Amino acid sequence: MRIAEIHRKTAETSIDVAVNLDGSGTYTVSTGIGFLDHMLEQLSRHSLIDLNVAVVGDLHVDQHHTTEDSAIAIGEAVSKALGDRKGISRFGSVYSPMDETLTRVSLDISGRPYLVWKAAFSQPRLGEWDTELIEHWFHSFAQSAGLTLHVETLYGSNNHHIVESCYKGLARALRQAVEIDPRKADSIPSTKGMLGAG
Template identity: 70%
Template sequence: MRKGRIERKTAETAIEVEVNLDGTGQYDVSTGIGFLDHMVEQFAKHSLIDVTMKVDGDLHVDQHHTTEDSALALGQALTEALGDKGGIGRYGAAYSPMDETLSRVALDISGRPYLAWKAGFTQEKLGEWDTELIEHWFQSVAQTAGITLHIELLYGTNNHHICESIYKGFARAMRVAVEKDPRKGGAIPSTKGQLGG
């Protein structure tokens, strides 16, 4: 089993994250931000990556630190679980429809973090979560997981649908990218013989 566990404690947040890349999509998520919980749960369910995430953050200040640090910790746990990345698919992509909304997510577990974001929201909050933090969440995951991540909203009007479509697309792309290909025999999926350098 490819598993990762991260404990991250600062003056702003205390976080524990565990992932199992070879799971069944089980989750136990508590960040203190209901809509963020819902999105991380969607990620777990549709990627088949088991995720446990417990966050105690300074929500009396605002949601920024909890959002950012939970994503950084998740990316670190994914990196730990991937190890040398031998045998993985490396690339993943998904079109993700949800009612009137369609988004596209493509990613490369390259070791080179980058986020291309072509999406947006027309309201300031989803539940109590500030929508301006959603792009930052993906930037933070990409940073510590070493993912080149492209996210594009093709069309859509309902902000809940837009966000959920993006998270589900990310999940489905990650599922493909982290899965082992038996034909690779554990080889690093790069002509350089390594990823990220």
């Protein structure tokens, strides 16, 4: 089983994360930000990655540290669970529709973190979550997980639908990419013989 736990404690947040890449999409999530919880539940359910996340953050300041640090810890857990990346499919790409909205998500578990983000919101928050932090969550996750990640909402008008299509698209693309390719289960999917910088 490809599992990992991360315990991250700073002066701003205290976070415990556990993932199982070969799970069934079960989750227990508590960040103190309701809409972020909802999105992480979607991430788990649609990626089939079991996800336990417990965050105590300085929400009396604002939501920035909780958002950023949760993404860092989840990304670190996914990276740790992947181990040497042997046998993974590596790439994932999906179109994620939600009513009037359509988002395209493509990723490469390359070890070279990069985010291309082309999604925008017309309101300052969803529930109590500041919408400007959504891109930041994806950026922090891509950095810590070592993903090249492209997220583009092709069209859509409902802010809830836009962000949910982004998270569901990430989930489905991640599901593809972390799966073991039975034809190459003993090799690393790179001509370099490793996945990482360079």
